[in-house]
Amino acid sequence: MRNIRALGRAAALRFCPPYRRLNDVLRETIQRSAALEQARAALAAEHAALLQRNAELLRQSTTLQPAGAPLDAERTGLQAACATLEARQAALEAECAMLREPVRIRITRGEQSWSIDPAAFETFGFEDGDLLQVTPIEKAAGFPVTWGDVNVTVPSHAIRVPARYGLFEFEGFRIPVHLISLTGAGPETFGWMGQRHVELYDRFTGLAPDMTLLEVGCGIGRDALQFLKLLDATGRYIGIDVTRDSILWCQNNITPRHLNFTFHHFDAENELYNPHGRKRSMDFALPVPDGSVDRIFLASVFTHLFEEEVLHYMREFARVLKPDGKVYASFFLHTPEALAAARRAGTTGWAAKFDIPLSDGVYANDPVYPRGAVAFTDAAMRRLIAQAGLRLARPYLKGGWSGLHADSDDGQDVAILMRAADRQQAPRSDGTAAPSSLAAEAQGR
Numbered sequence: 001m002r003n004i005r006a007l008g009r010a011a012a013l014r015f016c017p018p019y020r021r022l023n024d025v026l027r028e029t030i031q032r033s034a035a036l037e038q039a040r041a042a043l044a045a046e047h048a049a050l051l052q053r054n055a056e057l058l059r060q061s062t063t064l065q066p067a068g069a070p071l072d073a074e075r076t077g078l079q080a081a082c083a084t085l086e087a088r089q090a091a092l093e094a095e096c097a098m099l100r101e102p103v104r105i106r107i108t109r110g111e112q113s114w115s116i117d118p119a120a121f122e123t124f125g126f127e128d129g130d131l132l133q134v135t136p137i138e139k140a141a142g143f144p145v146t147w148g149d150v151n152v153t154v155p156s157h158a159i160r161v162p163a164r165y166g167l168f169e170f171e172g173f174r175i176p177v178h179l180i181s182l183t184g185a186g187p188e189t190f191g192w193m194g195q196r197h198v199e200l201y202d203r204f205t206g207l208a209p210d211m212t213l214l215e216v217g218c219g220i221g222r223d224a225l226q227f228l229k230l231l232d233a234t235g236r237y238i239g240i241d242v243t244r245d246s247i248l249w250c251q252n253n254i255t256p257r258h259l260n261f262t263f264h265h266f267d268a269e270n271e272l273y274n275p276h277g278r279k280r281s282m283d284f285a286l287p288v289p290d291g292s293v294d295r296i297f298l299a300s301v302f303t304h305l306f307e308e309e310v311l312h313y314m315r316e317f318a319r320v321l322k323p324d325g326k327v328y329a330s331f332f333l334h335t336p337e338a339l340a341a342a343r344r345a346g347t348t349g350w351a352a353k354f355d356i357p358l359s360d361g362v363y364a365n366d367p368v369y370p371r372g373a374v375a376f377t378d379a380a381m382r383r384l385i386a387q388a389g390l391r392l393a394r395p396y397l398k399g400g401w402s403g404l405h406a407d408s409d410d411g412q413d414v415a416i417l418m419r420a421a422d423r424q425q426a427p428r429s430d431g432t433a434a435p436s437s438l439a440a441e442a443q444g445r
């Protein structure tokens with residue numbers, strides 16, 4: 001009975017309106033919860049997919065990174081290169097502007113100063129002590145500087161511009177000091193060295209007042225000024241050099257007073273003496289007829305020439321020498337003994353090594369200025385002499401340059417040459433030439 005009552009109450013409750021609403025709510029809640037569960041599962045799946053994609057992207061990015069890094073570095077490098085190029089362009093523009101500026105020479109004399117066109121250099125009346133500067137300075141920095149002089153070109157030639165223009169008074173001549181320096185010595189020994197040279201020429205080749213003398217590499221006329229005292233009006237002197245400034249000075253100062261002394265410029269390139277030279281030594285013939293010259297002198301000139309230049313001049317000597325003509329040519333004789341002695345004694349002041357081969361048996365001392373000092377082995381010198389159609393008139397004179405010979409004659413070794421075809425004039429027992437009229441004159445005979 002109690003059960004029947006309970007069933008009746010449950011049925012009554014189910015069908016009673018408030019309970020039916022609760023049932024609906026419960027059912028809807030259950031349905032909604034199922035939908036939410038479904039949505040959550042979908043989101044979880046989506047999340048898992050995203051995580052997987054992320055992992056995949058990370059993996060891809062790790063793979064791509066090594067390729068990307070060099071590209072980044074390249075880009076940075078290109079940016080730096082661009083900046084460098086821009087800076088270079090600006091510098092080039094500045095350089096162009098500077099290059100367009102004409103070269104001038106500023107001369108300062110005390111309070112006074114002038115700025116001249118280099119073409120006017122040779123006619124400017126320099127005074128001892130004038131200070132010179134080539135402008136623009138940046139442009140001058142690019143010009144060759146040898147022996148302290150800036151080598152400046154003007155349209156037809158080159159000039160040497162010293163920092164200080166000095167003038168040395170010598171026996172009535174005013175000689176530019178910077179051109180004296182090219183002899184390798186200064187004004188203090190100018191007279192003495194010239195005298196010594198001429199004494200040696202006379203002693204070993206014999207000189208006479210009526211001779212035709214030719215000097216290759218005469219420089220500023222150190223020896224020519226001595227020959228002025230020896231030659232008479234029937235004698236003749238011809239000087240040749242590649243340094244135009246020196247030749248011009250000789251032409252303007254010696255020739256007008258002594259018409260039998262003439263000077264010729266060979267515009268042959270020599271990195272020290274004529275860096276702007278437009279030709280080669282081989283392009284020049286000695287300006288004298290065949291068989292017309294008694295004596296030829298070269299004081300420290302073969303020491304500044306390459307083999308082909310020496311050979312060329314020697315061939316010219318064979319052409320222009322009189323049958324009994326002689327050449328006095330100083331040079332450096334390359335022997336192990338001389339080099340060892342020079343090293344030991346340090347005699348040269350420029351560390352003579354002569355270890356740079358130029359050609360067979362020909363050596364330079366300085367790789368930058370190979371013609372600064374050139375030495376020849378005995379075999380090389382003899383080969384050139386023979387090829388030129390010359391011969392040694394006597395054994396070499398011993399040079400004092402290395403310190404090897406206490407009894408040296410000249411500062412350098414010397415070859416006394418004659419034409420190969422000519423009869424050898426018998427030397428005296430001491431090896432010197434037969435007494436010359438000049439020596440006899442000097443001795444009052």
Ligand SMILES: C[S@@+](CC[C@H](N)C(=O)[O-])C[C@H]1O[C@@H](n2cnc3c(N)ncnc32)[C@H](O)[C@@H]1O
Nearest residue numbers: 183217218219222241242243270273281299300
């Ligand atoms: C050391 S200096 C001697 C100058 C002169 N002999 C003296 O004793 O006063 C060398 C000379 O040789 C000249 N020289 C250099 N190369 C030459 C060449 N290829 N032809 C002629 N002379 C040259 C130089 O210009 C310089 O004047």
